Amino acid sequence: MKKINQVLLVEDNDITVLLTNRLIEKTEKVNEVTVCYNGKEAYDKIQEMLENGKPLPEILLLDLVMPVWDGWEFLERFTPLKESEQVEIFILTSSISKEDMEKAERFGLMNNYLVKPISFSKLNELFERRNSPA
Amino acid sequence: MAEYSQTNRSDRRFRSLLESLNAGVVIHDANTQIVEFNSKALEILGLTKEQITGKTAFDPHWHFIDENHQILSVDEYPVNRVLETGKRLPATLFGICTENCTSVTWVSVSGSPIKNPDGAVEEILISFIDITKRIETQKNLRESEERFRMIFESLPKLSVQGYNKDREVIYWNKASEEIYGYSKEQALGRKLEELIIPDNLKEDVIRDVSNWMDHGLKIPSSELELKRADGTPLPVFSNHIMLETPEGERELYCIDIDLTNLKLTEEKLRENEERYRSIIAVSNTGAWEYNLENEYLWTSPEYFTMLGYSPDDFNYDFETGISVWQQLMHPEDRDSASRRFLDYLSGEMKDPYENYFRMVHRDGSTRWIWSRGQNLKNPDGSPTKIVLGTHIDITKSKNAEEELKQREAYLSSLLKTIPDLTFVLSRDGTYLDYHADESNLLLSPQQFLGKKVSDVMPQEIANLQMEAIEQAISGRKLVEFRYSIPEEDEIHHYNVRVVAFGLERVIAMITDITDSVRNLNQIKELLKKEEEQNLRLVNFTHIVSHNLRTHTANMLGLISLTEMETPEVFEHEYLRLIKESSSHLEETISHLNQVLDINLEMGENMTEIRLKPVLDAIIQNLALQAKRSGVTIRNEIPDDLHVRAVPAYLDSILLNMLTNAIKFRSDQRDSYVRIYQKITGSEVVLSFEDNGLGIDLDRHGSKLFGMYKTFHGKKDSKGLGLFISRYQVEAMGGRIEVSSKPGVGTTFHIYLPL
Numbered sequence: 009m010k011k012i013n014q015v016l017l018v019e020d021n022d023i024t025v026l027l028t029n030r031l032i033e034k035t036e037k038v039n040e041v042t043v044c045y046n047g048k049e050a051y052d053k054i055q056e057m058l059e060n061g062k063p064l065p066e067i068l069l070l071d072l073v074m075p076v077w078d079g080w081e082f083l084e085r086f087t088p089l090k091e092s093e094q095v096e097i098f099i100l101t102s103s104i105s106k107e108d109m110e111k112a113e114r115f116g117l118m119n120n121y122l123v124k125p126i127s128f129s130k131l132n133e134l135f136e137r138r139n140s141p142a
Numbered sequence: 143m144a145e146y147s148q149t150n151r152s153d154r155r156f157r158s159l160l161e162s163l164n165a166g167v168v169i170h171d172a173n174t175q176i177v178e179f180n181s182k183a184l185e186i187l188g189l190t191k192e193q194i195t196g197k198t199a200f201d202p203h204w205h206f207i208d209e210n211h212q213i214l215s216v217d218e219y220p221v222n223r224v225l226e227t228g229k230r231l232p233a234t235l236f237g238i239c240t241e242n243c244t245s246v247t248w249v250s251v252s253g254s255p256i257k258n259p260d261g262a263v264e265e266i267l268i269s270f271i272d273i274t275k276r277i278e279t280q281k282n283l284r285e286s287e288e289r290f291r292m293i294f295e296s297l298p299k300l301s302v303q304g305y306n307k308d309r310e311v312i313y314w315n316k317a318s319e320e321i322y323g324y325s326k327e328q329a330l331g332r333k334l335e336e337l338i339i340p341d342n343l344k345e346d347v348i349r350d351v352s353n354w355m356d357h358g359l360k361i362p363s364s365e366l367e368l369k370r371a372d373g374t375p376l377p378v379f380s381n382h383i384m385l386e387t388p389e390g391e392r393e394l395y396c397i398d399i400d401l402t403n404l405k406l407t408e409e410k411l412r413e414n415e416e417r418y419r420s421i422i423a424v425s426n427t428g429a430w431e432y433n434l435e436n437e438y439l440w441t442s443p444e445y446f447t448m449l450g451y452s453p454d455d456f457n458y459d460f461e462t463g464i465s466v467w468q469q470l471m472h473p474e475d476r477d478s479a480s481r482r483f484l485d486y487l488s489g490e491m492k493d494p495y496e497n498y499f500r501m502v503h504r505d506g507s508t509r510w511i512w513s514r515g516q517n518l519k520n521p522d523g524s525p526t527k528i529v530l531g532t533h534i535d536i537t538k539s540k541n542a543e544e545e546l547k548q549r550e551a552y553l554s555s556l557l558k559t560i561p562d563l564t565f566v567l568s569r570d571g572t573y574l575d576y577h578a579d580e581s582n583l584l585l586s587p588q589q590f591l592g593k594k595v596s597d598v599m600p601q602e603i604a605n606l607q608m609e610a611i612e613q614a615i616s617g618r619k620l621v622e623f624r625y626s627i628p629e630e631d632e633i634h635h636y637n638v639r640v641v642a643f644g645l646e647r648v649i650a651m652i653t654d655i656t657d658s659v660r661n662l663n664q665i666k667e668l669l670k671k672e673e674e675q676n677l678r679l680v681n682f683t684h685i686v687s688h689n690l691r692t693h694t695a696n697m698l699g700l701i702s703l704t705e706m707e708t709p710e711v712f713e714h715e716y717l718r719l720i721k722e723s724s725s726h727l728e729e730t731i732s733h734l735n736q737v738l739d740i741n742l743e744m745g746e747n748m749t750e751i752r753l754k755p756v757l758d759a760i761i762q763n764l765a766l767q768a769k770r771s772g773v774t775i776r777n778e779i780p781d782d783l784h785v786r787a788v789p790a791y792l793d794s795i796l797l798n799m800l801t802n803a804i805k806f807r808s809d810q811r812d813s814y815v816r817i818y819q820k821i822t823g824s825e826v827v828l829s830f831e832d833n834g835l836g837i838d839l840d841r842h843g844s845k846l847f848g849m850y851k852t853f854h855g856k857k858d859s860k861g862l863g864l865f866i867s868r869y870q871v872e873a874m875g876g877r878i879e880v881s882s883k884p885g886v887g888t889t890f891h892i893y894l895p896l
Binding site for chain 2: 021023024027028030031034073102103104105106123124125126127128
């Protein structure tokens, strides 16, 4: 089975990073997980990849509440780029507020809104779907 | 003479005979010389013996004239006529005139020839009788008759007709021609009944005329309707006279007066009176006439009928005077009204009389009477003793007037109780009037009355005022505006309400709203602070909830990871409790978020939702849980029921209702929950009926939908669900009710507007 080459996890909480990493690892469907601790860092990282001609991560798991640039600011900067089409973004947040969900809709991420804690099965299903798009 | 002597005796006899005659006798010889005469002849002719003796027919002293006063030639004299013809001259009228013909003696002359045995005329005997008196009388008679005839002829509108015994016309004057339309020529000789008698009268007329002719039964004068030549009826007053001719013939004369005009006038008068009467009857007007001289009061029937009485109800004649009036008067007005009338009568009565007073209707009600009168004037303008007048019932208008007065008084007292300033302004912005406690006025009335708004108020406010006046008048609506003005140490705020009355004026009511504006501003400030605080609180809550969730999510994530990797550790009870606590914490925080998300003004997000499939979906999601708990869920909602709701809230409510029913089922029996609906008026009621544990409403009723109340002592109950459901239902304009009995079951009723 074809593996996802790279997942970019944008998350400032260490425990969440640890947890998510562990779950991704357990799915055995991803080759590499890159972690950025805020939106700005993620954006810069992507820019760097683009400059170096490296392939962009296929999946980006984005927390919303973060220092420097929060998730929204990242989306505002990144989604206008045409390269952003290569990346499937999932919001992974502990916010269940309607306001945030509605905001996600504006970026076309209504169906890519995941509430923490993400379960193993959910993550597994999500990667599977990515590998075999219907 | 010898002969004379010889015949002396017969001669004497002859002479005395001559003398005894009442006629004048003259005997002419064949030469017309007078040979014999008697004294009567002298008397008639006015001659002496000497003057007449030996005279011939020709005598310059006198001459004969005919009845037409033409002087006759000698040949025409009676003696010459007899001489010439040798025959008798029958009695013929001659006039004898002397000299200048100043007086005429009329004589009837006869003549006889006295012939000798040869047949030659020897002598001529002329006899004559003085008929002057008779002739004069006849002439006078004829003249008088002529005069009357002329009068008859020329009488305008007075038709005179004469009829003989056969009722044939023998006389027809000019007026008859005009009135009846037959000319004299057409009428003469025709019968009365053929000419002017209408068919229905013919028999009577013929009978009446013959009765008069034959039996002397007079036809009395009377009004008749006769007939014109053209067949149209002709009203006449007919007089009849019977005359007898010298020959003893009876003639009937009819003198008819044409009544056409009189009839017309009469009719017109009657019409006028009728019109007048109907006006009186319709207008509920009573007429009266008072005669000062004998103090008689005449009244029309309406005078009484307008008060519900019949004139017969009063033992009343002229002589009762004004006591009838006073009797019907309202006691309170009796004296003053009577005095006023009597004052008028005792005055000069130049002006019309006018008075208002109350009279009492038969039914006991009071009627306002407007009495007006006028003195009847002589042709020279001087007053007569008669006053004519009317009574008009003006109760309705009087009542309306009273009502208006009361309303005015009411409004004016109402106005006085309003502490506002009220101005009356004309369309061009001039202050016409005001109502205000003067202490509320910034200017004295003299400073603004009659002046324009722009002269009194600051330009900006004046503009607003003028605009409002125009809008109020042209739009016929209440126009409001506000202005502020610095007074002493504070800015004052005023609210102005402008309403038009008529097309030219408005009332502007000005209310000092300084206090309320101040209060409002304070409230606004408070509200603003409140909102800020609220926003901070909401943000804070979000942050707290988010942060809490972050950690609980991690805890839950870690627990689930542990379960995956080293499930055996959960055999330890403490770890199991940590897992359970984390779940509860997660649920609590989730509820808190939902509460924060309920927007109480969600109206615009409401949509029409077909309920049944939504409910089915939720039941489907709960199927496993329900089966595990042994609860049957029955969806009895009809296919076509639509409700207006916020989709997310509806989901949440339905889910909450069902999970509650499952959670609080009774272990004692087979559990069920059934969902059914009922439409009442403008609401739909969704009912969730279970046979679960039930709630003791007496103990918990008021707290049921509060935050964090639990009622079951069941381990899973956290109580926030009903609180959220209640707020969601209310946000959608509905309400939630519950009926329950511990140990029997619970039914929740959710009312949603259709």
